Amino acid sequence: MLSVRNLKRLSIGPIDLDVEGGEIVALTGPSGVGKSMLLRAISDLDPNTGTLSLDGQDRDAMSAPQWRKHVMYVPAHTGWWAETVEPHFIGLDRTRVKDTLHGLNLESTALGWQVANLSTGERQRLALARALAHDPKILLLDEPTSGLDGDNAGRVETLVRAAATAGSGVVFVTHDTVQANRLSTRRVYFHDAQLHEVPQ
């Protein structure tokens, strides 16, 4: 589904990566090696070179917003552009959003909350819910459970699996080897600006 060939961004690459629908790829590697930089480059948020395509369609043949809707990056710390939560979910299927919120142990009233009062964990789960509600073909998750306790991390993992079962391809960054083994269907290790497949 997602094909990355010869991707270069600053000091990283050239990187090749394929992600199929239903796959969950764990991306591990030491801090500062450029894991976030790689995910940002795949979603075309920073200048980069390489040949990327989704379902055979070239990235350059799509507008950048169109590409990012399908290949969606969820940063570890996301931003908010309105005072309350609700405007961040405008235009999305309401039932779908509420189901996702419940799955993440958030009340439906969360939509009315003030962004300024959200805890780190709430922000992280809401950001994931926001991305999931867009039904992207590829999800690029940057440390999706870093600010969460065990229970909530488990809920996030359940939703990620559900998204993969529904046909999305997932790449997630983690520092937790146990989680990498538990959640992923495949593992890649980022080292020396290159990706290495980790044998199963």
Next chain:
Amino acid sequence: MSAVYVQLGYIDLAIASVLLLMAGGVSVALNLGLEKSLGIAALRTTVQLSLIGMVLKILFALVSPWWTGFAALFMIFMAGREVTARQSLRLRDGWSYSIATTSLLTAGGIVTILALTTAIRPEPWYDPRFALPLLGMMLGNTLTGISIGMERLNTTLKREKDAIEARLVLGHTRPDAVRPFVREAMRAALMPVVNAMSAAGLISLPGMMTGQILAGVSPTEAVKYQILIMFLLAGTTSIGALIAVLATSRRLGDERDRLRLDRLQQRAPVHEPK
């Protein structure tokens, strides 16, 4: 109206300079260390204004479209430099200067020429006695607006990077994602001229009007000129700030709807020379 004009002699200026000496005395007495800065500033004012007085006298006598145009361009380039001189955050590779100068040239040029050919109508229309002071007033106010607008946009986009990119990753276009901050920058840019129009007459007597009254023009006539000038200033500042803010916003993005903060350059605050 010429009968009431009071000419100043050099003696009058010398008397006024006694006040300056007093200020210097206070500085020495209280050990403020300002006497040198005061002296240099006073000297600069005297030399710069005397020089410009002579230049204007020559230009006014020439009434040449070429020399007037040359002086106007010189003023615009200097104004462009002023816009960027004190910005702590600006675009790399001279883009801030280029954008500022282009905005000043376009806005100042359009409005000044419009005012000269439709409202004031001197003969010839480019008569430097009208064109240059008019342009000077436009530039002085517009450069403040442009400077505030560009600085505000640069700092807000940098500060709101996460919020902007949160929209980009969801597939919003870059213009949509930065629009609120473009609006905010425009509002900030226009604030001084809106304030000036609101306060005119109540709190402040604008300098040009005061000058005309001192020169013996009837206050009601001076007021008409001042209102015209205020409208021109509002027009120039709006056009100039709009061009500058939109161009800056464009430069901070690219064709793949990215936020290009790497095109910004942080500059250590430079202290004004003492």
